[in-house]
Amino acid sequence: MTAYVMKGVSLLGAAPRDLVVRDGRIADEPPGAGAEVIDAAGLVALPGLVDLHTHLREPGREDAETVETGSRAAAAGGYTAVCAMANTSPVADTAGVVEQVWRLGREAGLVDVQPIGAVTVGLAGRQLAELGAMATSAAQVRIFSDDGHCVADPRLMRRALEYVKAFDGVIAQHAEEPRLTEGAQMHEGEVSTRLGLTGWPAVAEEAIIARDVLLAEHVGSRLHVCHVSTAGSVEVLRQAKARGVRVTAEVTPHHLLLTDELATSYDPVYKVNPPLRTASDVRALRQALIDGVIDVVATDHAPHAVEDKECEWAYARPGMVGLETALPVVLSVLGEQWELIAERMSRAPARIAGLAGHGGDLAAAGSPATLTLVDPAARRTVDPSDLVSRSRNTPYAGTTLPGRIVATFLRGEPTVLDGKVVR
Amino acid sequence: MIKHLRSAADLDAETATLILDTAAEMATLAGREVKKLPTLRGRTVVNLFYEDSTRTRISFEAAAKRLSADVINFSAKGSSVSKGESLKDTALTLQAMGADAVVIRHPASGAPHRLASWVDGSVVNAGDGTHEHPTQALLDAYTMRSRLGRLDGLRVAIVGDVLHSRVARSNVLLLSTLGAQVTLVGPPTLIPIDVAAGLSGDASRRGDRLVPGEAAGGPSAPAGSAGGDEPRAVSPAAIAGLSGDASRRGDRLVPGGVAGAAGGGPAVSYDLDSVLPDSDVVMMLRVQSERMQDSYFPSAREYSRRYGLDMRRLRRLPEHAIVMHPGPMNRGMEIAPEVADSPRSTIVEQVANGVSARMAVLYLLLGGK
Incomplete structure (x- = not known):
């Protein structure tokens, strides 16, 4: 195994030093002869990013993304682990499907692909999937989610929260009261009124989160809330956390940067679920991320084929690709708060997902050399045709964002060098 | 003159008044024996109707024909659309046929905006979903x-x-x-x-907007460090704008x-x-x-x-x-x-006036001057 020495790197913004990687780990002795030297002057090292919310589309929509292409996009974005959502075709609701995704991830070998299992059979919201079988499978599933659909039935949600305690699982809820969002196309507010698009009211998210934190409190279970998008949700979470409820929450990069005004173009590249909200929601989400009311930035990377976006707004599928732009967007929103970024994009998601080899301390010898090197001074203008992902549905086309991912290492092996995926 | 009529918001007071004045001139035609002007001879107007609306389609058809345009009626039923052709492919077909104007009625809000991004000709919204019906x-x-x-x-x-x-x-x-x-x-x-x-x-009466380069707070957030080049291309409307605290609900x-x-x-x-x-x-x-x-x-x-x-x-x-x-x-x-x-x-007068108003729109959009 090649040893590396990263010359003049800054760990989370600290004074420049040399970082030695040997046998897959951070070493505190000199690299020895034959070590490869990486000029890391001006670069910042972060623990490898961990995404709690990725749609890899395989099996079923390999025209939009595969485990392999999604892994490449993840590595290019500085990620070393991604949690693959269950809404594939067939749905990842059995040990067989989660093991298939897990195995494809191992074969691609660029990031750790940790499958998420469905909560209910076929995401239909009627009957629990075999959660225990998925947990004890080779994929060792710990996060369960019907993402794309809300586990709306309160009794079923209660049972799911309780049941996964047996294997320290967590339910990741897509909070959307379905009766309040029938036919919904965008955030309900003045813009939806002007555009004549059916509104997705903030309360449809907030009502489910409020219910779920009470359920989780009642049964003493862990709850994770996917893609929080409203100021009201932040308040519900703030109160629940203050009471000691075991709830964690994520926000997407796009909800930290973009607003519902973008729908004015009717270009479905801006259609996403939950929808883009208002400026005051964006501000509340940014503050919550700083305060820790929101624990994690998760991409909700949702690749879609061209024909599913080059159409009428109402007929388009919701979702945006996000793996390759997540860190630049977060940098543009938070600035160079490296400690905070490491916590929200690596350590906290690794803890929630139970991924022991990720989110480690790069200053400690013996830690896995699972890390990302970023050039914070670089600026890049997003060009969809440059994306590594198989899909092109980025809302940032033409936008200039700070930061460039220069290298990514997974257990001492480079997956990205000089900004290029190594294989 | 504007190129498309997708929304009534495309019209400023001057343009709207010009259309109404032109419609008044067009209305005088209705009293003549020969109800036809040669203005749009050789121009092609396509009526692209994804919803049944005999009233509106006939009104646009009469308007275009009184201006001597060639009219092609394209209804979604029994056409390539019912075989699953996308709006974009249909648009490219109409483009290839040299449509000077496409009048579109569609059940999805914003379909005329999408269409306008795919064709060179003028797009006239004849009713889109629950959005608008400017004519x-x-x-x-x-x-x-x-x-x-x-x-x-x-x-x-x-x-x-x-x-x-x-x-x-x-x-x-x-x-x-x-x-x-x-x-x-x-x-x-x-x-x-x-x-x-x-x-x-x-x-300015509309809600709160993010200010360009507006970064999140926090004591250690270096305001300038990330904000300098902040998104400008995404959409000036979404990221730039005014401050003020409009409440969401x-x-x-x-x-x-x-x-x-x-x-x-x-x-x-x-x-x-x-x-x-x-x-x-x-x-x-x-x-x-x-x-x-x-x-x-x-x-x-x-x-x-x-x-x-x-x-x-x-x-x-x-x-x-x-x-x-x-x-x-x-x-x-x-x-x-x-x-x-x-x-x-x-109510009956509105129907008659519909033809005059649509004649005025087609006349002005297609460069009747």
């Missing part, structure tokens, strides 16, 4: 002006299912542009959220109250009887009785009692006031038959 607003404004002599300062009540009405949206925008005062009347369930701001022609008002008009947005009232004595125009919207299945109102009977225009209510209107309806009517639901047929009703 209807033009013919309505034309009708009001010819009956009442002016639009500036006119008090117009638009009554009924505003939430699902493309006619209402276009009328609010156009009438506000032309100086009329609009009051939306209906049950609160059928008045869209934040309507005063949402349909205000004045962008509705500007719904007290029952019976009237508010909002000051800044150019429409006023709202839930009480038809209180609005009628101060209205010069009352425009009744079609209300589909199926809406009661979605609990927008309890029953057709209750709707009709609270918001229907009957003879008793008609008498509350000022002497000179007119009654409008975009059609097709639900007689007995939103409008009583004797009101629809009364001399105050302009």
Whole structure:
């Protein structure tokens, strides 16, 4: 195994030093002869990013993304682990499907692909999937989610929260009261009124989160809330956390940067679920991320084929690709708060997902050399045709964002060098 | 002249007035023996209708033919569209055939905006989903002006299912542009959220925007370090803009109250009887009785009692006031038959004016000059 020495790197913004990687780990002795030297002057090292919310589309929509292409996009974005959502075709609701995704991830070998299992059979919201079988499978599933659909039935949600305690699982809820969002196309507010698009009211998210934190409190279970998008949700979470409820929450990069005004173009590249909200929601989400009311930035990377976006707004599928732009967007929103970024994009998601080899301390010898090197001074203008992902549905086309991912290492092996995926 | 007519908001007061004046000239044709002008000879107008609407399609067809354009009617049924062809592929086909203008009726809001990004010709919105129907607003404004002599300062009540009405949206925008005062009347369930701001022609009345480069707070956030090049290309509207703290949730008002008009947005009232004595125009919207299945109102009977225009209510209107309806009517639901047929009703006139207004639009968009 090649040893590396990263010359003049800054760990989370600290004074420049040399970082030695040997046998897959951070070493505190000199690299020895034959070590490869990486000029890391001006670069910042972060623990490898961990995404709690990725749609890899395989099996079923390999025209939009595969485990392999999604892994490449993840590595290019500085990620070393991604949690693959269950809404594939067939749905990842059995040990067989989660093991298939897990195995494809191992074969691609660029990031750790940790499958998420469905909560209910076929995401239909009627009957629990075999959660225990998925947990004890080779994929060792710990996060369960019907993402794309809300586990709306309160009794079923209660049972799911309780049941996964047996294997320290967590339910990741897509909070959307379905009766309040029938036919919904965008955030309900003045813009939806002007555009004549059916509104997705903030309360449809907030009502489910409020219910779920009470359920989780009642049964003493862990709850994770996917893609929080409203100021009201932040308040519900703030109160629940203050009471000691075991709830964690994520926000997407796009909800930290973009607003519902973008729908004015009717270009479905801006259609996403939950929808883009208002400026005051964006501000509340940014503050919550700083305060820790929101624990994690998760991409909700949702690749879609061209024909599913080059159409009428109402007929388009919701979702945006996000793996390759997540860190630049977060940098543009938070600035160079490296400690905070490491916590929200690596350590906290690794803890929630139970991924022991990720989110480690790069200053400690013996830690896995699972890390990302970023050039914070670089600026890049997003060009969809440059994306590594198989899909092109980025809302940032033409936008200039700070930061460039220069290298990514997974257990001492480079997956990205000089900004290029190594294989 | 503008290139497309996708929304009534595409029209400023000057352009809208030019269209109405042109429509008046076009209307004089109707009295002639030969109802035809050579203006658009050799130009191709495609009527691309994804919804059945015989009235609107015939109106556009008559308008184009009176201007001597070649008209191609393309209806979704029995065409490549019913075989699954996408709007984009259809657009490229029309483009290849050299359509100078495409008149589109579509069940999805914003379809004309999408179409305009794929074809070189002019796009005219003939009704898109629950969004807009700008030529209807033009013919309505034309009708009001010819009956009442002016639009500036006119008090117009638009009554009924505003939430699902493309006619209402276009009328609010156009009438506000032309100086009329609009009051939306209906049950609160059928008045869209934040309507005063949402349909205000004045962008500064609209909600809060993020400031360019606005980074999150926090003591250690170096404000300048990330913000310098912050997104400019995404959309100036979404990322740039004004500050001010508009609250997210509705500007719904007290029952019976009237508010909002000051800044150019429409006023709202839930009480038809209180609005009628101060209205010069009352425009009744079609209300589909199926809406009661979605609990927008309890029953057709209750709707009709609270918001229907009957003879008793008609008498509350000022002497000179007119009654409008975009059609097709639900007689007995939103409008009583004797009101629809009364001399105050302009319903048949609206249909005739539709051809003149659409002639004016095609004439001006296609460079009649």
